[in-house]
Amino acid sequence: MTLKAGDKLVLKIDDEQAAELNASSNTIIISRQILGKLSKFTKPEKIRFSEAEKKEFDELYKKLFLSYSSSAYQAIRFLVESNNYPELNARVAGSFDKQMDLLNSLRNPSLIEVVKEKKYYIKILGEYYLEQDEYDNFRIVYKPNASQFTQSEIDKLQKLPKFKAIDLEKCKEEIAHDIH
Numbered sequence: 394m395t396l397k398a399g400d401k402l403v404l405k406i407d408d409e410q411a412a413e414l415n416a417s418s419n420t421i422i423i424s425r426q427i428l429g430k431l432s433k434f435t436k437p438e439k440i441r442f443s444e445a446e447k448k449e450f451d452e453l454y455k456k457l458f459l460s461y462s463s464s465a466y467q468a469i470r471f472l473v474e475s476n477n478y479p480e481l482n483a484r485v486a487g488s489f490d491k492q493m494d495l496l497n498s499l500r501n502p503s504l505i506e507v508v509k510e511k512k513y514y515i516k517i518l519g520e521y522y523l524e525q526d527e528y529d530n531f532r533i534v535y536k537p538n539a540s541q542f543t544q545s546e547i548d549k550l551q552k553l554p555k556f557k558a559i560d561l562e563k564c565k566e567e568i569a570h571d572i573h
Contacts, residue, residue, distance in 0.1 A: 437501075438504075439504055440497065440498050440505055440506065442505050442507055442508065443507070443508060443543070445543070445545065446480045446481055450502075453468070453481065453499075454499060468495075469492065469495075472495075510544065510545075511567060512542065512567075513565040513568060514568060515547070515550075515565060517564060521533045522534055522536050522538075522539030522566075523542075524539055525540045531555070541568055547565065
């Protein structure tokens, strides 16, 4: 017999297996015989977020669910209508799967796994690098004073008029480990 996606199975499980399933899913197993999809009883996959996405997620979660009760519709509407979550908006734009990941994350934040983003120096000329201060001013400095940028930050910089003539992708120097 060959099984395919969506097939239903009848499982006979013992008390030990039921306890294990109860510990790893939102479903409570009270019967020894279950009719359902096997995928409902497996451990859910982690949903990977960048550090910036996770920071925005935490703000959104706090506003939506800790202040008042909310629905999935309200969560997506609030996200789309707000300009406060550019990383999350970029993440879910045009992707039903990413939108569902976000909703699943709102339902169960423990599914989130923060992935440390690669960081880069931007080497401008010879031994000179780019520094960006807290006011978004830029200076050319030696490497020890250079700013570290993620890929998404570099993409945003590239859109600024002052960097149009420079291909920042060619100026990237990957940082082996965080030193700041």
